[in-house]
Amino acid sequence: MDRRLITQRQKIIAALKDAGLEGITNAELSKISLRYGGHLGDLYRKGYKIQKVNLDGGIYKYILLSEPSQDKFFRSAEEEIFEAIDQKGRVTAEELKGLLDENYFHIIRKNGWYERAYFQN
Numbered sequence: 001m002d003r004r005l006i007t008q009r010q011k012i013i014a015a016l017k018d019a020g021l022e023g024i025t026n027a028e029l030s031k032i033s034l035r036y037g038g039h040l041g042d043l044y045r046k047g048y049k050i051q052k053v054n055l056d057g058g059i060y061k062y063i064l065l066s067e068p069s070q071d072k073f074f075r076s077a078e079e080e081i082f083e084a085i086d087q088k089g090r091v092t093a094e095e096l097k098g099l100l101d102e103n104y105f106h107i108i109r110k111n112g113w114y115e116r117a118y119f120q121n
Helices: 003-022 026-032 036-045 077-088 093-102 113-119
Strands: 049-054 060-066
Touching: 003 026, 003 036, 003 060, 026 036, 026 060, 036 049, 077 093
Parallel strands: none
Antiparallel strands: 049 060
């Protein structure tokens, strides 16, 4: 892994710890790393409990509630939904919508989708 990314993640963890229950805003986190959202996502998947509070105007506060005693690695949404479909067998569109809602998943396009849609003959 890129050493710079590890350092940025460590800085984010340190900033969350230093902020305590006061939390740290997304504006402050963006000064540490413009990719702070990706780093927070990694921390969530590893089992860090971080509360996100909407302060309005596009400003959010992040509060570190707890750290995992050991890193947890949650499976990807794709792995989980495929397993759920395999267990059910065939699913209808309505059942798929239900599975997505029950598991807090949503479907998005991959990066670069527009290139394929607009620039390929």
